[in-house]
Amino acid sequence: MRHLRLKSQRLLLLIAAVGISMISGSAAVWTYAQESGGSGVPEGFKKSDFPAMPAAEDIEAGKRVYFTKCVWCHGVDGGGDGPSADRLWPRPRNFNQGTFKIRHTASGELPLPQMDLFQTVTHGLPGSAMPSWEGILSEDQRRQVIAFVTSQLVKDRKFDDKDTETFTVLQLDSLKPIPPSKESLEKGAQLVVDKKCIECHGVEGHGDGNAFNLKDDWGFPIQPASWHKCWNFRGSRQDPYNVKNIFRTFSTGVNGTPMPSFADNTTIEERWHIANFVQSLCERDAKGNPLEIDPLTDKPKTNFVIRSGPIEGEIPADPENELWQKRERRIVALGGQITHKPRNFVNRLDDVWVKSIYNDKHIVFMFQWEDRSKSVAEGKRPFQPTQVNLDEYGIKEQPPKTGEPDSIAAKQNNYTVYNDAFAFEFPVKWQELPPPEKPRFFWGDQKYPVDIVKWEADGSLRAFAGTGWDQDFEERDDFAEKMKLLKAEWKDGLWTLMIQRPLKGDYDEDTYFEMGKYIPTVFFAWDGHNGDVGRKLAVSAFYYTILEPPIPKETYIYPTVIAVGIVILEGWVLTRRANKRKGRI
């Protein structure tokens, strides 16, 4: 209804421009201004009353909540400098300036405390260290802590300062989303180009555009969101596939970051098209349904089995090939390596999609993961590819307490660049492991060595033997020769890597694949621009690779035997029943 009216208004404006009637033209402009809530107010927003100021006892109660739960990151004075701050990126919010990211208020304005901040505390900010406090703090406690933060810790601005503050609120509840039709998505796809969204978010939306030049208001590097991982959207409110969240962020902008509000230069209709398009890019399953998000972690649910499918003949090297396209893909979650020094507190790679196909001789793994940059180390590294203890080469972890200028957030984008890399390991002689025993996930141990295959962005593909997290690798040159790098391509923020390895090698040194068996597998990824090298990496839990066996004949024979048996049983029951009734009569 609304956009219909807008169309007619535009038509009227057009008529005015042609000059048929000056009067009707100015009338149209006047109605337009009325419609959008007064002059200077962006479309869809409305000037609003000031939020009520909190009661003194709520502030006092909120202080207790703050000093139990929040102070550890946000600091005693709300400066975002609590004990955890220097090892976090993004850093905890500094409340003092009153700059809050996720809001319903217009760009630059303070948030609505009991709406926006309440939702932030309730749902957390996915992709950052801010968790959801729902179920931990009662609703009252959440409201109280907001009362404390807004009245005591926001220092540079005042929520009741009528001279300098305004509250112009997006009327999200009264705006009706436009269904994500094909037409809407096409318009959205064009609009993200026209409105220059892709300059930062990347041509394919992987967040790779201009990713290394952006800073937030506090001077820390910041990266554009990847549209393919909506569960990491800060404003996803634990409902990541909901277009309203995208519409809101797009309308209000993200204060304190380079993400502006587009309320002034887009119509509401255009914003829905963009929101629909952005939402459509978020990863989905094979049927096109949203991925199942685990409410405990706000990440897609993982299945720890990677299934490799059998084919006859050559395994294609083209990911667009039908054999690959119809192959099921599974998501592997990656966390920072936080077990041994140097720990990786900020891992920029948090998942990888895996597919696999095998034939009678080889198995091919295809890995696809988002990385905002292609990183290839310049010059020759001072250490060997087999070395893992790199402490003496200055590969150190972030110290716990450095202050803002040397914090992990300040160091982002300034690391020495190493090669992007990917590796996966299987136990050697996994057949002989007494279940459920495995080699240690981190490069095996003395008792059970592992077979490691590692690719690096300089084009190398190496095979190693691993015998412990602190033991240098041993090269397996003869096996490396038998492997093949089918593809390693970085395009628009996405790595596609295809590695072929023989199913069978030397039983004592190389993992020997067998059909239908669960073969423990661990994945490792390095982001060169994150300074990842050696033990500084992203790592998965134990997964299992399983080679899907072809369906055996018994699968058809036994059910048929059972069905025939059932038919005979039915006959027997019916005859018995009939006889019994006859007898009774």
Add this chain to the structure above:
Amino acid sequence: MRVILLAGAVIGGIALVVFLVMVAGLLPPQTIRLVEGYMPMQLLAELAFFVAVFTLISYLLKKNGLGIPRFWQGISFWLFIILYLKYRIYPPIPFSVRAIYGTIAMVGVFMWMSGAEDDWKEFKKPILNVLDAVTPFHKALRTFYLIAIPIILWGFSYNSFLPNLDEPIELRTVHPAPPASTKVHGKTFVLQTASNPYRVNAEGKYDQEYSNKLITEQSMGRLLKPDANPWDPKAEGYLKFVREGGEIFFQNCHFCHGDNLNGRGLHAFAFNPIPANFTDPGTLAQLQETFVFWRVSKGGIGLPRESFPWASVMPPWEQHLTTDEIWKVVLFEYWHTGYYPRTWD
């Protein structure tokens, strides 16, 4: 009386509709939230509530001459249990467990139905009617069943004969038996006799009663006691050590164990086994402080075989922290969760 009964039935009916709408996916599955820590009680109470509602509804219907046949009562109650187990209980329970509960529920329904001879006859009647094909409708139904049952069973058994490629189930002991002693940074700690050097009273003596008075309140939110804020600049002794332990926790441990010590940290989603949830009464509250000290110092790699040392990403903290720092972190964990360390006697 009638009004009360009717009101009860209406409320129950609404609850049932809400539940069914959640099952149909029209409302998010957790519209009525399950409260962490009270889930078993809540679920039992809900089930009892629904049983009462069903009794009430069927009583009212019967009184008004609209009684539901025994057969359908039994079937629908059993279906309700199945749906409840599948859609209401969170986190979801695996199919194998649900199958066991479903079978138990079915046995229960049979016992209920066969409690009295007349009831049992009434229950059997619709089944026998179909078997005997008493009317043309029953005959059609019988023919349908005779054909459908073998086909459906063929499908089921085909599915079960397909090679199973699901995740294998591996059971891990979360709290293994501790060793008698542990050596950290060159010093041997006997678990039975060692104590946390920072759990001290104002006189500097080990005093669990003193520290227990200063931990967070064991109620919603687990907030600090108003006069026991570790961040008070004047905080001394125990409370000061709690703050120092908290600082270490939030520089090292929260990445996995989470900001509320509930095992939902930043990296937790990627790991299996998942990080321990200290707010759960089954972890810290069940353990001696020295046990926690041993687990923290030696980490995943120091676990015995039954606890899967190969899979745990828990660092051996002796590689990162001093002995004093480890004791302080343990002190903080008990303070923040509001639990008392278990004592040896």
